[in-house]
Amino acid sequence: MKDMTDQVKEIATKLLESGQVDVFMAWEKGDAPHQSKPFFARNVADVEKIIFDEYCIHNLSTYLTRFRDGKEKIAIVVKGCDSRGVVRMLEDHQMKRDRLHIIGINCPGMKDPLEAMKQHSGFERETGEKGLAIKCLQCMQPNPVIYDESLGEIQEPHFKGERFTEVKALEAMSSEERYQFFSEVLSTCIRCYACRQVCVACNCRTCIFDEAKPQWVGRETSVGDNFMYHIVRAFHMAGRCIECGECERVCPVNIPLMLINRKLIKDVDHYFGPYDAGMAYVEGGKPPLSLYKIDDPDDFI
Amino acid sequence: MHKNSSENPLVPQIVEVVKIIDETPDVKTFYVRDESGVPFNVMPGQLAMVSMLPIGEGMFSVSWQEEQDHLEFAIKSVGLMTSEIHRIEVGQKLGVRGPYGNGFPVEKCKGKDMLFIGGGIGLAPLRSFIKYCFKHREDYGKIQIIYGSRSYADLCFKEELFELWPREKDSETFVTIDKPEEGWEGNVGFVPAYLEQLNPDPANKIAVICGPPIMIKFVLQSLEKMGYQDEQIITTLEMRMKCGIGKCGRCNIGSEYICLDGPVFDLAQLRQLPPEW
C-alpha cells in the first residue's frame, strides 16, 4: 500500500498548501511496526508522517466531534465503514457537509493493531500471525458511501455468509437462557466506557451515563448496573449504529457488543425498514427511530 | 466490622441540624451538632464533607465553629445534593466527616492588618477567619472587609455585615452590590472596582480573597497594581472533591491535592502550580 500512502500524501499536500483545509485527518506510524495511529496533519510539514497501511483500522469519523464547534475545514480519509460514520455525523448535525473534504479509500480489509500489540505483548499464549480483523471479515460495505475523491479499486465485501446467524441463535434461546447468557457475558464488563468513547453514534454532548443529577445509571461493576448500562446503550444505538465494529474491537474484555448491535440492526430493519444506518447521505435524512410514522408497528410495546 | 468507627476517616459521624437560617434566596446556613456538641474541632478555612446519606456528599468550608456547641455551614444551592439539603428541616440527621485541609494561616497573620475581600458565597469561608480575628481581637491589627454580591437579597450574613461587624473595634465593613436597587444607599459596582476606589494601603497587611473565579482574577490584578506582594495575598481554591484525605486523586492541581494541601494558598505558592486554577 506504499502507493496508497503516496496518493494520500499528495492530496494532503495539495489541500493543506492551498489552504482548502485546515486539518487533514489520516494516520501515522505508531511506535511498533504493527501499529498505526490516528494523526491530524495541520500543515504541509506534517504531511511526511502520513501513512496508509493495513493497520489503519480506526474509524476517524468519531474524531469529527472534536471540531464540531469550530469553523475549520477538515479533510478526512475514510474506509467504507468510516464513511458510514461520516453520514452518521452529518445526519446527527454534528458536522456540516461543506466543512468536509472526504477522501474515500476502497478498503481491502485491515488488520487490528490492537490485536497485534497484544500478540506481541508477551501476555498472550497463542502468538500466531493474525489475519484480517474480525470487523473487516464481517464488513458489508468496504467501499465508501460518501466521498469527494476516491482511491483504489472497488472491493468485494469479505463477508459472504448469512448476516444474522448469531442473532438468530440468540433469538432462539428461551428467555431464561438468554438472561443467563447476558448475565454471564456482561458480568465481566469493567465499565470503562471505551465502547462509548470510540463510537461515532455516541456523539451526545453530555452522555446520560455521565449525568449526575439525577444519576441514571450507577457506577458499580455489578450485574445490575452493568445490565442497565448495556440496555441503555443498546436503546441509543438502535437505528444509529453504522456497524463499524470499533466498540467490540476496543473493548478490553471482549464483550460481544456487535451481537447486541446486530440484533438491533435486524429489528430496526424488520420493523421500520428496510434500513441500514449510514448507507447514503440525503440532506435532512434521519434514522427511522428519530421519525414517527403513523403506521409504525407498536405490537411489541 | 464495627459501628460508626471514628478511626475510619471515610466514615461520617451522624449529627443533627439544630437551626437553619435563610441567608439569601439560594443560600442557607445550617447549624449541626451531635449529643455532645461539635463532632470535631475545625480551624478557620478548613473543610468538612457533609452527607445527605441517601443522596450524596459535598465538601463545604465550615463557616464557623461556635465553641464546643455546633458547626455552621453556609450552603448555596447549585447541584443535586445542595438543592436537596435546602429542603430539609430542623431535626434532620446528616453525616459529617472532617476536618480537612490546611485552613487559613491564623498564626502567620498575627500582628498584621487584615483585608478580607469576598464575593457572593465566598464570604462563607472568609467569615470563619473574620470571626476568629474578632474573637482574638488583640492578635490582629485593623480589620477591613470588602464584600459584594449581585443584589441586596444576595448578600449573605446580613446581620453581621450591617450590625455586628461595623461595631467591632478598629474595623471597617464595605458592602457593594452589582446594580443599583431601590432603597440601597451603599456602593454600587463590582468588587475589584470598589477595592481600587477604597485603595487600602498594603503596608503590614494581608489580603484574603474568596469568591467566584472571575472576581478572584480581577481582584488579584487590582491588588498587584496597588503594590501588594504575592506573599501578602491569600486565597482559596476549589476543585471537585470526593475523599477529602488526599487519596481519591481528583482534586489535584499539579502535585498538590487541594483537599489536603489546600484549599488555602498564598499567591506565591499558586504561581508555582500549573495554571489550572
Add this chain to the structure above:
Amino acid sequence: MKILKKNQLDTLWERLARNAELYLPTQKGDQSGFFSYKTLKPEKDTLMLDALNVYLSPKNIVLPQTEMMYSFTHQGQEINLEEVYEDPTPRIIFGLRSCDVKSIDRLDTVFFTRGFVDEYYRSRRENTLLILNACYHPGPNCFCEAMGLSPRESESADIILHDAGEEGYIWVANTEKGRELTGNIEDILEEKEISYPQPRPFTREVDYTGVAEKLKDMFSHPIWHPLSDPCINCGICTYVCPNCYCFDIQVKTRGEEGYRYRCWDSCMYGEYTMMAGGHNPRETGMERFRNRFLHKLEFFTERYGEPLCTGCGRCIAVCPTGINIIEIMEKAKGVEPSA
C-alpha cells in the same frame, strides 16, 4: 536453597487456600487477570505463570474496582450507620511480577502516608501476602528497570520465586511474613543447590532520568496537542494500570436502606473534575490526557519521590489508539522546553 518442584504447585495451592484467599494469574475465558483459586475451572481456565503477565493487574485485590464502604438506614429525619465494611480476609497473591509488586508499594505510599490512613485499603493490604515470580524474560513493552526497580528483586515481596525450568522454582523467603508462611509449608519444599536462570536483556532502552524535571516546564507546551490527538479518553490505560488509584464515592439506596461504595475512576473522564455548578477545570480531552502523563511522570514524583509508573507495559499493549508512554517520555525529552 529451597526448591519448589513444579509438580508440587497444586499441593501448595491447595494448602495455601485453606487459610487464605489465593489468587493466581489466569486466563479465564476472555479475561486475563488474577483470579481466586477457588473459582478456577481446570478444564476451562489456563494458568499464566509462564506468560509475561496478565492484562488485569492485581490492584483489584487490594483496591477492588467496586468496594462497599458502609451501610445505613434512614427513615424520616433519622439516619443510622449500620455496618462499616473493612475486609481483613487473609489473602495471598501468587506469581506477581516485580512491576506489580512495586505498584502495590506505590499504592501503600498513597494510602498509608500524608496525614491520613485509608482504613479500607489498610485492612486488605495488611492481610495480603505477595509471592513474586521473578522476571527473566522481559517483554517488548517492559521498562521496569528504567522506572527504578529490579525485575528480580523486591523489598516488599514476601516470597520470591525464581523459575529454574525443569528444576522447579527457587523459593526465597524475603520478609518475616514470608518466613512464617515458609515454615508452614516446608514439607513441600526440597533442599537442593541449583543455579539461578540467566536473565535476558531488556529489548527497549528507556531513560526516565530528567523527565520529571523536564516536564515541570512543559505544562503549557504545544506538544500536548499532537500527542493527545489520537486519544479517545477511554480510560482503559488507567484501569489496567496497576498504579492508578483514583476512585469515586457513590451511593446506592433501596427504600430505607442504602450503602456507600467506592469504585475506580479515571482522570481521563470528563466527569472526573466536573464541579457541582457545571464548571470543569479540565474541559478538553487534551487537558485530561496531559494530567495522566504529568501525574505519572512528574506530579507523583514531586510529591512522593518516585514516578507513578512501574513500567509494566500494559497501557502500551491495550491502548486502542496506539498511545505509548515510552514515546511520550522520549518526545518530552526531545523538544525545546518552552515554546
